[in-house]
Each structure stands twice: as structure tokens, then as C-alpha cells.
Amino acid sequence: MFRLIKIESSKLFYKLKSWLGPMLIMILVLTAFPLSIDISQFDLEKFYFSIIVVSLLMTSFLATEGMFEEDYEDGSLEQEYLVEKDFYKVVLSKIFVYVCFIGVPIAFIGAIFSFANGVAIGNFINVFISLSLSNLLLFNLFAFGNALSINKGAMLGILTTLPLALPVIILLGTAIRSIQYGNSFLEIISLMIGMGFLISAIMPLIISTTLKTHID
Amino acid sequence: MFRLIKIESSKLFYKLKSWLGPMLIMILVLTAFPLSIDISQFDLEKFYFSIIVVSLLMTSFLATEGMFEEDYEDGSLEQEYLVEKDFYKVVLSKIFVYVCFIGVPIAFIGAIFSFANGVAIGNFINVFISLSLSNLLLFNLFAFGNALSINKGAMLGILTTLPLALPVIILLGTAIRSIQYGNSFLEIISLMIGMGFLISAIMPLIISTTLKTHID
Amino acid sequence: MISAFIHKFSSPKSFVQITKTLYPLFIFTGLSMLIIGWTWGLLFAPPDAVQGNSYRIIFLHVPAVIFAELIYFFMALCALMHIVWRVKLAAYLIKSAAPIGAMITFIGLFSGSIWGIPTWGTWWQWDARITSTLILFIMYLGILTLHGSFSNLEKSDRLMSILVVIGVVNIPIIKKSVDWWSTLHQPASISVSGGSSIDPSMLYPLIISIIGLGFTLISLGILSSRSYILSREKNKKWVLKHV
Amino acid sequence: MKLISAQNISYRINEKMLFHNLSLEVCSGEGLHIKGRNGSGKSTLLKILLGITSVSKGLIEYKNQDLKISYLGHKNAIKNYLTPAQNLQLFFDDLSLTNAFKWLEKLDLYQVQDELTANLSFGQQKKLALIRVLAQSSELIVLDEPFVGLDKAASELLNSFFHQKLSEGTGLILTSHIQPSVECQVIELDKTNV
Amino acid sequence: MKLISAQNISYRINEKMLFHNLSLEVCSGEGLHIKGRNGSGKSTLLKILLGITSVSKGLIEYKNQDLKISYLGHKNAIKNYLTPAQNLQLFFDDLSLTNAFKWLEKLDLYQVQDELTANLSFGQQKKLALIRVLAQSSELIVLDEPFVGLDKAASELLNSFFHQKLSEGTGLILTSHIQPSVECQVIELDKTNV
Ligand code: HEM
Ligand SMILES: Nc1ncnc2c1ncn2[C@@H]1O[C@H](COP(=O)(O)OP(=O)(O)OP(=O)(O)O)[C@@H](O)[C@H]1O
Numbered sequence A, B: 001m002f003r004l005i006k007i008e009s010s011k012l013f014y015k016l017k018s019w020l021g022p023m024l025i026m027i028l029v030l031t032a033f034p035l036s037i038d039i040s041q042f043d044l045e046k047f048y049f050s051i052i053v054v055s056l057l058m059t060s061f062l063a064t065e066g067m068f069e070e071d072y073e074d075g076s077l078e079q080e081y082l083v084e085k086d087f088y089k090v091v092l093s094k095i096f097v098y099v100c101f102i103g104v105p106i107a108f109i110g111a112i113f114s115f116a117n118g119v120a121i122g123n124f125i126n127v128f129i130s131l132s133l134s135n136l137l138l139f140n141l142f143a144f145g146n147a148l149s150i151n152k153g154a155m156l157g158i159l160t161t162l163p164l165a166l167p168v169i170i171l172l173g174t175a176i177r178s179i180q181y182g183n184s185f186l187e188i189i190s191l192m193i194g195m196g197f198l199i200s201a202i203m204p205l206i207i208s209t210t211l212k213t214h215i216d
Numbered sequence C: 001m002i003s004a005f006i007h008k009f010s011s012p013k014s015f016v017q018i019t020k021t022l023y024p025l026f027i028f029t030g031l032s033m034l035i036i037g038w039t040w041g042l043l044f045a046p047p048d049a050v051q052g053n054s055y056r057i058i059f060l061h062v063p064a065v066i067f068a069e070l071i072y073f074f075m076a077l078c079a080l081m082h083i084v085w086r087v088k089l090a091a092y093l094i095k096s097a098a099p100i101g102a103m104i105t106f107i108g109l110f111s112g113s114i115w116g117i118p119t120w121g122t123w124w125q126w127d128a129r130i131t132s133t134l135i136l137f138i139m140y141l142g143i144l145t146l147h148g149s150f151s152n153l154e155k156s157d158r159l160m161s162i163l164v165v166i167g168v169v170n171i172p173i174i175k176k177s178v179d180w181w182s183t184l185h186q187p188a189s190i191s192v193s194g195g196s197s198i199d200p201s202m203l204y205p206l207i208i209s210i211i212g213l214g215f216t217l218i219s220l221g222i223l224s225s226r227s228y229i230l231s232r233e234k235n236k237k238w239v240l241k242h243v
Numbered sequence D, E: 001m002k003l004i005s006a007q008n009i010s011y012r013i014n015e016k017m018l019f020h021n022l023s024l025e026v027c028s029g030e031g032l033h034i035k036g037r038n039g040s041g042k043s044t045l046l047k048i049l050l051g052i053t054s055v056s057k058g059l060i061e062y063k064n065q066d067l068k069i070s071y072l073g074h075k076n077a078i079k080n081y082l083t084p085a086q087n088l089q090l091f092f093d094d095l096s097l098t099n100a101f102k103w104l105e106k107l108d109l110y111q112v113q114d115e116l117t118a119n120l121s122f123g124q125q126k127k128l129a130l131i132r133v134l135a136q137s138s139e140l141i142v143l144d145e146p147f148v149g150l151d152k153a154a155s156e157l158l159n160s161f162f163h164q165k166l167s168e169g170t171g172l173i174l175t176s177h178i179q180p181s182v183e184c185q186v187i188e189l190d191k192t193n194v
């Protein structure tokens, strides 16, 4: 497991495009938004969060693009299978690395920006945590989509996993509103943590079955 | 030229993921946005457009991902060079096809959604045109970024082209505000058309030089 | 042990034989109950106090959306069977149930939209239940298109099952969305545990049409799965004998 | 000692039968050369023997469950945005890394070890990929057309590697349109076709 | 008739000299076989002759500016998300398409023409890529290791294709670690190395 995490993180590290791209685009969007519309500070406060939500959704989609594709195409996946006899750990560590090195930084950028724009409702930690958790959920989901449509012709991964992102978005929206109005945040965050655990345990299983089917 | 357009469009057609993905994510975001926040209809009207702008930015980034990479990696680029002795036409037709089959539909989706949500400021055609034009600009820009960082390690493409997207966004923002308040729309749209022509002529030249350098 | 049992009773061959005898019974029950339920509901049930006659679309809308979910649920069960025990028949059933599910979901969406015009004043709202029903519809479409993108049929059977299982999270969302978010849509008006908030004169025809639609859909499913099985197993000896 | 054996295996893809009732057996110190036309199912057979692809019918048995197999298929399984040295660091743990670097030298890749792998020549990339097999200690070596793109020196090196491994008691299964210089059992896949 | 000639070309990449003062000449009906170790610069030389890569020093001359060259490198330049038939439609215009399909049949790919190319075997993919060269009428054929992965039948077909083309007056330049059966001038790249 440690070996896999090391491998995955060094692969990711050298693919600057994969991790820097999503972060840069997150920054760009959060910068561009106030520029693109002519609004007073008061209004911005109210809506900045939904922009963050939307950017989160897109950057996590972007970040997971080609997550398994490369390993599938160059044959590394088969090699890993021979060593591990299973993809569960491979998938788990890959998602872990991606969430740690892309997902969490993006959430951090989101939180920072919201504060820099004076949208300092609730406290920083709460915002950061809920963004990170929804990134965890989204990464798992989109990783599955990517695994499904490992070959270029297949759209089905996107077609079917994108809609499933809606509940996550709705949840995040609720969490943010609860931060905003200060009610039942703990409840929602524990729901998200629960879902996070559940999905992080189950999704890799499903993804690994999918990958196995693909190399079969 | 016609041959190239035919080739590019049939390649794109079979890569469902590349063209359906951006559209679906556009739809998803525009759907998710009203769900993710708890807003009254009045406020939505004011902000829906900026969501459209942001989604436009991201989907065009997504759509141009790997635009030239595939052809470079599988050797098609070299073959095209042997036939054409130059990449100008290749690049031009590729961008044309991408704008027509991804950019314009996305703009259309954006326009439709803004109207379906009752954000019917100005008329449909104006909104659609300004969205399409900014997509044209963005696609050219991001295509350049993609050509620059054709090999995975390179971040340079993103670093240099993402900031260039900001002016486009600001321009689009101005266009939309002018639609909204009914002033000087023609002026801005003709500015955009002018820029569109200029960029569509010059960018492919720059991109083809970049590609030539890569296969050298 | 279990898997041996399952495999014995899930051979495509015995499925085709058993359903052949059951089919007339199902189609007869289904159609006759549908006719009874709909004529009762549309012609004889009293008009609603608030909505007048427009409420009568309930006899189409509610059965349709209920089966939109149930069919998906059924597919998810099949998918589990296929993943765990590699039951081939299960994959065939999913494949042939999907178009029916898509159709009935579409009817549900469509009838709901039509109903929305007089009652909500709009045919579409991005509210949670409606959106999640739309997602269900998209899932059906995704499952339908799946076979197109893989040339290896067994592979795509397995991927399809995985996909179906994942999508099942959508079902509780549809079901519970009216409770979780305050929305336009009606909360549950029929409940098994009693305390239905609907008048018996409307409830009975509704229940009859629900059951009727159920049997009709089952017989449709039998038809489509039989032809699908025959086409997939066309090189087997028993099929040649059968045809 | 039997390392791997297959009994009456068949493989069908959609309705196409690739091979039917094939049986084979590889003992330690023995080589097996799988021959056949393009598309006759050699690579598929290898993947079946490795347990990656599952057979339609038949049985595969291994000496024991965790038989150490090293494999290289048509795909190189190297990352071309890394350098050869970095690639080796991905493949190997610290123990076998020194051995791997020795092979890098033997295969004449030492002076390009810090180049991007994408810039290496076709044969150099193949050689790099082969190190994964060459520098690993395993009981069974499975190779899919290992000679493709190699020059004379490298082919000879590979052949002598086979000799040595076979004499050490390692099993060897390979497919190739080029005859290896070691003695092997031969299976012709076309013959078993229906 | 001279199709292509190179005079005293040198190629240096970073500070590494790949070849130095190399001269060659291919006339119509003549073959040229470029040999050399892995990484000696064969593929690079081909790309230089094609005009894709530019030389550091020296001069390349063509019979005329629009000499028709067909080329296949190490990379197949096929789209693996399309079927073979669709790939051919991309390569060829309607006129030469029938000829291309004839080659599809000759190369035993006819029954897989509607499979996804990604599912084809390594050799089948190579054969499909070769059709690009085989079915095109050109004055000069440039091939980089065309025999890689091909079975006996396909290699023989390719060799007889070379024979025929040479007798028709087409020029041929190829690199290969496998000896083609046609008579060729030979250039050894290692010798010219410094
Ligand atoms: C496109 C619009 C609509 C969609 C997608 C939709 C969807 C659904 C769904 C998914 C159910 C779930 C039934 C269940 O399993 O509990 C349902 C039930 C129901 N719908 Fe709709 N609906 C729509 C519009 C409407 C409208 C306009 C009305 C009437 C004002 C309506 C009235 C009802 C009623 C009365 C039920 C039964 C509730 C129950 O007993 O649980 N629907 N609908
Ligand atoms: N999904 C699929 N659908 C149909 N046929 C398939 C599929 N996948 C593989 N095949 C066929 O199965 C065969 C697999 O061949 P395989 O790769 O094992 O050949 P090979 O003997 O290794 O050939 P080569 O010498 O070219 O490497 C090919 O004929 C291919 O067309």
C-alpha cells in the first residue's frame, strides 16, 4: 500500500499538467468571476459560494480526466494486477493521492478565496472541511466514471456519473447554507463524513471490478 | 481543407467523450447551480449569467484538453505534415470543427438555460452570439495552450494561456451587461467579432509553428 | 450450494420455457386491470375539490413513476446476481428491462410535466424530485447505450451490471427527496402503513391501475427478454430447436 | 517441477473461437514457445496463463498460489514523461534497484538514463521495459514478442539471459515471430483452431 | 533518376552527435537499407530525409518539391477507437479506397474490419497501419522497421510488395533489424558515428 502511494504520487508529481491545471483553473475562475460581472460587494458575498461550488465540480471533473486511462493504455495496469492480484489497493491509493494532492489544495484555494473576497461567513475551517469532503466524494465518483469509459469511444462513464454528482452538490449547498446561517452544521458535516467513509470504501471496490473487466 | 474538416469531424464524432462530456458538464452545472443554493427567483436572474460565463470558461478548457495530444502521440501529426507540408490548415480545420461541434452547442445550451430560467434579458440571439464568440476566442486560446504542452510533463501551456483567458471573460461580461442594460451591444459585439477574426487567423499560425517544433 | 441452485434455475432455457406458459396469464390480468382502473378513474371517480378534473392524470403519472423506480430496482437486483454469481440470464434481463424502464420513466416525466402546467403554472422546475427522476431517465439511457461502446459482449454485460448497481443510490433520493427538501412536488399520499391522505374513491382505481400496469409491464418484459435471449444465444442447440 | 499447467482450455470471444481444448505444461527449467499467425491468440493465451483474462472453459493450475511471475506484453508499461532512472525507481524496490541499474548499463542505456523516456528510440524504450523482467527474480518469465525492435547485440543478450535463467530452473513462456536461440517446446496455435 | 539525395549531413542533438558527414542517394527503383544499433539514429535519419526534422548541417535534395512520399514510422498513426474500415476512410480518398480494401483482404483483416482497432492484435494493427503505405501510389516509400510484429505470411507479402514496387521504379528506404529479401544498398550508421 505504501509502495503504491509512493508510485502514484511520484507519477502525479511529474505530470504537472494534471495537478497544476485544475488548481490554476480554480484560481482563474475565482478571480474571473468578480471581474465578469458588475456587482456590489454585498451581492458578491451571497453568491461567491455557489461559484466555488460550481468550480469545485468542474475542477474535480478535470482532475480525474484520464486518471486510469494512462495506466490502462501503456500496460501498467496489467503489471499492477500481476503484483497485487487485485486492483483494490491500486485504486485506493490512486484516489488517495489525487484527493490529497489535488482535491484538498483545491478546497483550500476555494476557502482562501472566499475569505479574501470578504465572504467570511462561519469560520475558515468549516468551509475548508466541507469543500474537502465534497471533493472526496466527487473524486470517487468521477474516478468511477473515468474507469468506466477508459476507452475513448465510451461516453457512458460521463453520462452516468455526472448526474450522480448532483446529490453531492446539493449536499454541499446545504452544508454551506448551514455554515452561513449557523445551524446544524455538525449534523450535515457528519453526514458528509459518513458518506465519505462509505464511498471511499465501496467505490474503489467497484472501480477495481470495472478495471478488471476492462483488462480482461 | 475540406478533406481535413471531414477527417477531424469524423474523428471527433466517434470520440463521444470529447464532445458529449463538455456539453453534459455544462448542463449539469447549469442545473446544479440553482439546486445548490437557496435563492429567490429575483436574485437568480442577476447571477445566472455569471455562472454561464464561468461554465463556458471551464467547458472550453475541458473540450480542448488533448486536442493535439492524441494526434501527436499516435503519429498522425507526422503523417499530416507529410501531406500538407505545414500544419496551418490542419490546425485551422481542427479548431473549426471543435468550435462548430462543441463550442457552438455549448453556447446554445448556455443561452437556452438562461432563458429556461427566466433570465430573458435582451434577446436570445444576442446572448447566443456573444457566448459563441467568446467560445471561439477561448477555444483558440486553449488550443494554443494544448499545443504548447503536448507532452505530459509540460505545464507551460496552461500557465501561459489561462491568464490570457481573463480578458475574454471580462469582454464577455461587458457584452452581457450591455445586453442586460441595452446599451452599445453592437459596439462590443463588433469588437468581439473583430478579435475573433484576428485570433482565428493568427492563432493557427502560432499553433502550427508550435506543433512543428514539437515533432522536429 | 446457493450458486449451484441459482444457476440451475436461471438458465436462459428454462426462463424461456417458464415464461412461455406464464405470459398469457400476465398479459390478460394486466390489460384487464388497466382497463378497469382507468375507466373507473377517468370516468367514474369524483373530481378533486381543488384541482377539478386535471387531477385525473394521477392514474397515469403515479403508476408510471412507481414502476420507473421499481424496474430500476429490479435491474439492480439482477445486476447483483450477475456480478456475484455470474448469472447470464440476469444480464439479459437487465438489457431487456432497460428500454421498458426508459419508456415508463419518460411517460412519468411527461405526464408530470403536463400536470404541472395547470397545478404549478410551469412544466418544469429544477426541484429535487423532478431532477432526480430526470437523472433516472438519463441512467436508463446510459445503460441502453452501453452495449454500443464495447464489442466484447460479456465485458459489456459486466460493466453494465456495475453501472446499474451504482445508479441505485438514485432511487432513495427520488423517494426521499420530498422529505429532505421542501419542494413543489407532492409528498407521499399513499402509504402502506395506513393513513393515506387520499380519498378511497380515488385510491381504489389508482391501486388497480398500478397493479394492472405492473402486470402489463411484466408481460412486455417477457416479450422483449425472450427475443433478446434468443438473439444472444442463437448458436446454442436449444435455441435452434426452439425456433 | 510443474510450474503451470493448462488443461483443455478454450477461449471464445463473442462467437469467435480463438483456441479449443488446448493443454500445455511448463516445468521449471523448461521453455515454451507459442507460435501462430497474427491474431491467432498468442497474446491472449499469455494473458490467460497469467490469470489476467479468464478462460471460457478449462482449468489452469499453478505450482502454488503465489508463484512469482514476471511479464512483459506488447505494451511497455513505462512512463514516457519520466526518465529511465525514474522509471526503474517505480518498478523496483530499493533492494533490486542496483541490479536494475546494472542491466541499464549492460543494455547500453546508461548514458541516456536521465533523458526523458519519450525521447529514447523505439528499441531503447523496449530495452528499458525489458529490464522489468531481466532484473527481477521470478520463477516464471512470460514474454510477448520480446525481440521486437531490438538490435543484434540486445537480442543476443536476451538469448543468453534465457539460457542462464533456464539453467537456473526458471520457467519461460514466450511468443515470437523470431526464433529464440534456446530450446523450447513449441505450440502452434493455428493448428488447434477450429 | 535521383529521387532524393543527402550530402554531408550531420545531426546533433544537444551535444550528442548522431551522425556526421553522411551522404546518400536513392534513385528510382533502388532500395536503401539503413542499419545500426538501437539509438544510433536510424529513425531520426528517416525523419530528416522526409523533411520533418531539420539537419544541423548539410543539404537534402529532392527530385522535385512535391515528390510523393509514403511513410510509416514506429507509431502506427491509426485511431484505435475506430474500426479498421473507418481508419481506412480517414487515410484514403474515395478513389484509392477500393484498393485499400483489397489490401485489407490480402492481409487477412477482412473479417475484423468492423471490430474496434483497439481490440485487434499487435500484428493486425501493424498490418492495418501498413496499408497506408501499401495502397498508396507514391514515388518513394519510407518505412521504419516495417517487419516488427508481422507473421511469416505478412512479411513475405511485404517483401514481394517491395520487389514489385522496386521493379516499377519506386524508391525504397527502410530501417530494420530483420533483413528484407530485396537487394538494397546498406548504410551502417554506427560506422559514421564519432
Ligand atoms: C415532471 C414533473 C414530475 C415528475 C418528474 C414527477 C415525479 C414523481 C415521482 C418520482 C413520484 C414518486 C412516487 C413514489 O415512488 O413515491 C411522484 C409521485 C407523485 N406525483 Fe409527481 N412528478 C412530476 C409532476 C407532478 C405534478 C405536477 C403533480 C401534481 C400536482 C404530481 C403529483 C404526484 C403525486 C400525487 C404523486 C404520488 C405521491 C405518492 O403517493 O407518493 N407530480 N412523482
Ligand atoms: N473484443 C473483441 N472482439 C472481437 N475480437 C477480438 C476482441 N478482442 C480480441 N479479438 C480478437 O482476438 C484475437 C486476439 O489476438 P491476440 O492479440 O491474442 O493475437 P496474437 O496471436 O498475439 O497476434 P499478434 O501476433 O499479432 O500479436 C484477434 O484476432 C482479435 O481480433
Ligand SMILES: Nc1ncnc2c1ncn2[C@@H]1O[C@H](COP(=O)(O)OP(=O)(O)OP(=O)(O)O)[C@@H](O)[C@H]1O
Pocket: D112, D115, D119, D120, D121, D122, D123, D124, D149, D151, E013, E014, E016, E018, E036, E037, E038, E039, E040, E041, E042, E043, E044, E045
Ligand atoms: N531530445 C533528445 N535529447 C537527447 N537525446 C535525444 C533526444 N531525442 C532523441 N535523442 C537520442 O537520439 C537517438 C535517436 O535515435 P533514433 O530513434 O533515431 O534511433 P534508432 O536508430 O531509430 O533506434 P531504434 O533501432 O531503437 O529504433 C537516441 O539515442 C536518443 O536517445
Ligand SMILES: [Mg+2]
Pocket: D042, D043, D044, D074, D144, E121, E122, E123
Ligand atoms: Mg500478440
Ligand SMILES: [Mg+2]
Pocket: D121, D122, D123, E042, E043, E044, E074, E144
Ligand atoms: Mg527507430
